[in-house]
Amino acid sequence: MPSIIVMYPNYFYPKRLLLKLIASLLVGRKRSFHKDACELISQQHPAPRILGKENIPNGGAWVITFNHYHRPGFQAWWLALNIAAAVEKEMHWVVTGELTFPGDWYGFAGRPLSRWGLRKLTDCYGFTSMPPMPPRPKDAEARASAVRQVLTFIKKTNEPRIGLAPEGGDNPDGTLSMPAAGAGRFGLLLASRGLRFIPAGAYEADGILHLQFGPAYKLRLPDGLSAHEKDQQAARIIMKRIADLLPEHLQGEFKRH
Numbered sequence: 001m002p003s004i005i006v007m008y009p010n011y012f013y014p015k016r017l018l019l020k021l022i023a024s025l026l027v028g029r030k031r032s033f034h035k036d037a038c039e040l041i042s043q044q045h046p047a048p049r050i051l052g053k054e055n056i057p058n059g060g061a062w063v064i065t066f067n068h069y070h071r072p073g074f075q076a077w078w079l080a081l082n083i084a085a086a087v088e089k090e091m092h093w094v095v096t097g098e099l100t101f102p103g104d105w106y107g108f109a110g111r112p113l114s115r116w117g118l119r120k121l122t123d124c125y126g127f128t129s130m131p132p133m134p135p136r137p138k139d140a141e142a143r144a145s146a147v148r149q150v151l152t153f154i155k156k157t158n159e160p161r162i163g164l165a166p167e168g169g170d171n172p173d174g175t176l177s178m179p180a181a182g183a184g185r186f187g188l189l190l191a192s193r194g195l196r197f198i199p200a201g202a203y204e205a206d207g208i209l210h211l212q213f214g215p216a217y218k219l220r221l222p223d224g225l226s227a228h229e230k231d232q233q234a235a236r237i238i239m240k241r242i243a244d245l246l247p248e249h250l251q252g253e254f255k256r257h
Contacts, residue, residue, distance in 0.1 A: 008073070008074070008207065009044060009045065009048075009204065010045045011044060011075075011078055012043050014039065014040065014043055017036060017039055025124055028124075030124060031125060032090060032125075033090070033093065033127075034084050034089070034090045034091070037080075037081040038085045040081055040085070042085075044082075044209070046208050048082050048086075048208065048210070048211055049208050049210045049211070050086050050213075051211070051212040052213035052214060052215075053086060053213060055213045055215050056198060057196070060159055060196065061154070061193070061195045062161060062162075062196045062216060063164065063190050064091070064161075064162070064164075064213075065164060065165070065166055065199055065200070065242060066163070066164075066165055066199070066200040066201065066202055066242065067079075067203075067243075068167040068169060068171070069174055069202045069203055070171060070172070071204070074204075076165070076170065079165070079202050080093060080163060080165075082202065083202075086211060086213075087161070091161045091162065091163045092128065092150075092160060092162050092163070093125070093127045093162070093163045093164070094130050094146070094150060095118065095127045095129060096130060096133075096169075097115060097119070097122070097129035097132065097146075098111055098114050099114035100132050128149045128150050128153070130146045130168070133167070133180050134169070135182065147186060147189065151193065154193045155193075160195070162190070162195070166235065167179050168180065168183070175251065175252035176242065176246065176251055176253070176254050178236070179235050179238075183231075184231040184232060184234030184237075184238070185230065185231045185234070187219055188221070188230060191218065196216045196217065196218055197217055197219050197238065197241070198214065199213070199214040200213050200242070200245065201214075201245030201246040203250055205247065212245040213245075214241055214242075217241065219234060219238070221233055221234060221237075242254075243256075244256070
C-alpha cells in the first residue's frame with residue numbers, strides 16, 4: 001500500500017524577531033507578547049483558520065482556556081502565539097516555569113536551563129510562571145504564590161484578560177485529558193473574581209492549524225459539594241467546553257455522547 005503523507009503547517013521563526021527578542025532578554029527590556037505573536041503568525045504558512053472569533057468579548061474580564069495540543073515536532077507555545085495574535089487585546093498568560101523532559105536522558109541539564117530561559121521570558125512579557133504538571137510536593141508554595149500573583153493582577157487591572165491551558169502538559173497522543181488536582185479550584189477562584197470563561201480548541205487538519213473559540217460562559221456549580229467535588233466538577237466543565245470545539249479523535253474522555 002502507498003504510504004500516507006501527513007502535511008503540517010510551516011511554523012517559522014523570523015531571524016529579525018528572534019534577534020530583537022534575544023536583545024530584550026539580555027538587557028531586561030519589556031516586550032508586547034501580542035505584537036510579537038502577530039508578527040510571527042503573519043509568516044505562518046498556511047495562515048491559521050480562526051473560527052468563532054466573534055465569541056471573544058470586546059470588553060469585560062475573561063479567561064481563555066485551551067487544550068494543550070501536542071504531537072512530535074509541534075511545540076505548545078504555538079497555541080499561545082496563535083491565540084494571542086487572534087485576540088486584539090494584550091493578555092496575561094499563565095505559563096509553565098519548567099520543561100521536565102520526561103524520559104529524555106538530557107533532562108538533568110534541560111530542566112535547569114529551561115527554568116532560566118522561561119524565567120527570562122516571563123520577566124520580558126510579564127507572564128505568571130506556574131510550576132510544571134503533574135504537581136510535585138516541593139512546588140506547593142511556588143504554586144500558591146503563582147495563584148496569588150494572578151489574583152493580584154486581576155485586582156489591579158481594569159478588565160483583566162488571561163490565557164491558560166488547564167492540562168498544563170503534553171498528552172502523548174494529543175488528546176484532551178483531565179487536569180491535575182487544583183485546576184478546577186483555580187478556575188473557581190477566577191470565576192469568583194468575575195471572570196467569564198472562553199473555551200478555545202486548537203488542532204491541525206488538512207495542513208492548517210485550526211483555532212476555534214466557543215461562547216463565553218460563567219463557571220457555576222451547585223451548592224453542597226465538597227472541596228474535592230468542586231475541584232473535579234469545575235475542571236470537567238472547563239474541559240468539556242474545550243472538547244466541544246475539537247474533532248472527536250482529540251476529545252479523549254470528554255467525547256460527545
